[in-house]
Amino acid sequence: MVQAQPLQHVGNGAGKEDQAYFDPSAPPPFKIANIRAAIPKHCWEKNTLRSLSYVLRDVLVVTALVAAAIGFNSWFFWPLYWPAQGTMFWALFVLGHDCGHGSFSNSPLLNSIVGHILHSSILVPYHGWRISHRTHHQNHGHVEKDESWVPLTEKVYKNLDNMTRMMRFTLPFPIFAYPFYLWSRSPGKEGSHFNPYSNLFSPGERRDVLTSTLCWGIMLSVLLYLSLTMGPLFMLKLYGVPYLIFVMWLDFVTYLHHHGYKQKLPWYRGQEWSYLRGGLTTVDRDYGWINNIHHDIGTHVIHHLFPQIPHYHLIEATKAAKAVLGKYYREPQKSGPLPLHLIKYLLHSISQDHFVSDSGDIVYYQTDSQLHKDSWTQSN
Numbered sequence: 001m002v003q004a005q006p007l008q009h010v011g012n013g014a015g016k017e018d019q020a021y022f023d024p025s026a027p028p029p030f031k032i033a034n035i036r037a038a039i040p041k042h043c044w045e046k047n048t049l050r051s052l053s054y055v056l057r058d059v060l061v062v063t064a065l066v067a068a069a070i071g072f073n074s075w076f077f078w079p080l081y082w083p084a085q086g087t088m089f090w091a092l093f094v095l096g097h098d099c100g101h102g103s104f105s106n107s108p109l110l111n112s113i114v115g116h117i118l119h120s121s122i123l124v125p126y127h128g129w130r131i132s133h134r135t136h137h138q139n140h141g142h143v144e145k146d147e148s149w150v151p152l153t154e155k156v157y158k159n160l161d162n163m164t165r166m167m168r169f170t171l172p173f174p175i176f177a178y179p180f181y182l183w184s185r186s187p188g189k190e191g192s193h194f195n196p197y198s199n200l201f202s203p204g205e206r207r208d209v210l211t212s213t214l215c216w217g218i219m220l221s222v223l224l225y226l227s228l229t230m231g232p233l234f235m236l237k238l239y240g241v242p243y244l245i246f247v248m249w250l251d252f253v254t255y256l257h258h259h260g261y262k263q264k265l266p267w268y269r270g271q272e273w274s275y276l277r278g279g280l281t282t283v284d285r286d287y288g289w290i291n292n293i294h295h296d297i298g299t300h301v302i303h304h305l306f307p308q309i310p311h312y313h314l315i316e317a318t319k320a321a322k323a324v325l326g327k328y329y330r331e332p333q334k335s336g337p338l339p340l341h342l343i344k345y346l347l348h349s350i351s352q353d354h355f356v357s358d359s360g361d362i363v364y365y366q367t368d369s370q371l372h373k374d375s376w377t378q379s380n
Contacts, residue, residue, distance in 0.1 A: 022327045024281070025266035025362045030324050032276045035305060038324045043313035048105040050312065054295065055095055055114060062088045069238055078237055086245020087293060092118045093250060094295045094311070100130035101137075101307040120215040122246060125182065127208035128193030132185075132200050137307055140258075141278025143267045143356055143363065149186075149255055151267055151365065156188040157355035169350055169371060175251040176244070249294070256285055256342055257300045260349035261330060264364045272361035279305040280328045284318070285342060288335035301329060 065088065069081045098104040099115030112126075119126040132147050139145035143153065157165070164187065167173045182193045191198035194213045196206035227235040258281065265281045268274075285298040297303070299314040302321055309317055322329050335341055353365035 022263075024263065024328070025268075025272075025277075028276065028280065028328055032305060035302075035321050035324050038320050039302075039306070039309075039317045040320060043309055043317040043320075044306075045313075046103060046105055046310050047312075048107070048110065051095075051098070051104045051310065052114075054312075055118070058088060058091045058095065062092065066238065073234075078241075082237075082241045083245055085242035087249060087290065089122045089242055089246035090249035090253075091294050092122055093124065093246065094297050096124065096126065097133070097297075098295075098311055100126070100133060103308050103310045116212065116215050120212075120219045122243065123179075123216060123219060125193050125209070125212040125216045127205070127212040128200070129182070129212075131205055131209070132193060135200070137304060138275075139278070140275075140304055141266075141268050141281045142273050143269050146278075149258055150189070151356045152187060152354070153358045154355045154366070155358050157368070160187060165368075165371060169354060169368075171347065171350055172248075174255070174350060175248045178247045178250050252342075252346065253285070253287075253294070253297060255349070256345060257282055257304075259283075259353055259365075260342075260345035262345075264353075266362050266364060267356055268362060270361040276305070280325075283330055284332040285339070286332040286335040287339040287342075289337045290339060298332065301325075 065085045096115045096118035099111040104111050115126045136147035185191050191200040196209040201209050261283050282301045282304045284301050287298050295311040296314050299318050302318045352367045354368045356363040
């Protein structure tokens with residue numbers, strides 16, 4: 001059973017007419033091996049020193065910002081410090097994310113050490129998140145098996161209490177979801193990224209998860225100690241607000257990787273799902289000046305299909321793969337210095353993409369008209 005495809009558009013991007021006649025759920029006329037063959041061989045090579053240089057760059061910037069904040073400690077400086085440091089926390093997360101994929105280096109031990117340092121510093125349990133994120137990549141685009149921003153089925157959605165429903169689909173609440181996801185996952189799923197006995201993990205992964213939870217606990221203890229010695233208000237300004245901005249970045253970027261395109265994209269079940277078709281529902285985004293800061297994580301289609309490619313080769317690999325992907329690759333709308341253009345896609349998706357059908361092997365997001373009677377698209 002295939003659900004009829006809605007042809008809805010947002011924004012003024014080029015290619016509307018072509019997209020209206022293109023079915024993104026149609027099985028592609030190429031295989032993943034064809035995409036792999038089109039990517040230059042050197043794009044698969046991991047340069048450990050180059051990867052470490054990005055870590056050094058980001059850590060130096062974070063340290064310099066902390067030193068400046070302590071030195072100035074004025075309400076003139078704090079509003080400049082918070083978005084800058086929050087964005088750098090997000091950059092640290094992306095490098096830890098590369099460690100989790102093994103695209104940072106060929107050494108599992110180095111990946112684990114660097115990943116723990118980077119992720120623990122921003123209160124992310126490295127192995128717990130790494131394992132669930134691996135599940136996301138292995139099942140991207142699958143209604144039931146995906147892990148990141150997985151769609152709610154109509155039955156699950158209608159069983160949510162009104163408060164949960166409003167919190168999930170009313171901005172700004174969804175872009176603060178990540179800490180809650182770490183503790184209890186998404187509605188309809190159970191488990192915690194901190195619990196070694198969670199159903200997220202196999203028995204052989206429990207020791208790794210315990211190690212990461214302990215590292216997370218040590219970092220939290222350090223923050224509590226600093227709050228006692230330096231004052232809770234000062235630590236809120238120095239660490240707490242940047243942490244919240246980091247969470248906003250993480251939820252904003254990861255949500256838009258899989259939602260909010262100007263044409264609705266499919267989700268799959270059963271025999272219709274494949275690794276390739278699921279990966280092709282991912283969307284590339286342009287973040288302007290932020291592209292370099294957060295290590296081109298917006299170049300996401302090729303990353304999803306081949307997560308072992310280092311981030312510094314993703315742009316070249318994507319350019320090489322476009323000839324194979326054809327219309328299955330959606331060219332990102334160019335950004336100004338800051339990616340303000342993406343806000344309209346987020347607003348549109350939050351107001352429209354609420355649940356998918358309980359049945360059907362190819363489904364699209366549907367809208368609860370009672371939740372948002374006056375949607376963003378209707379008022380513009």
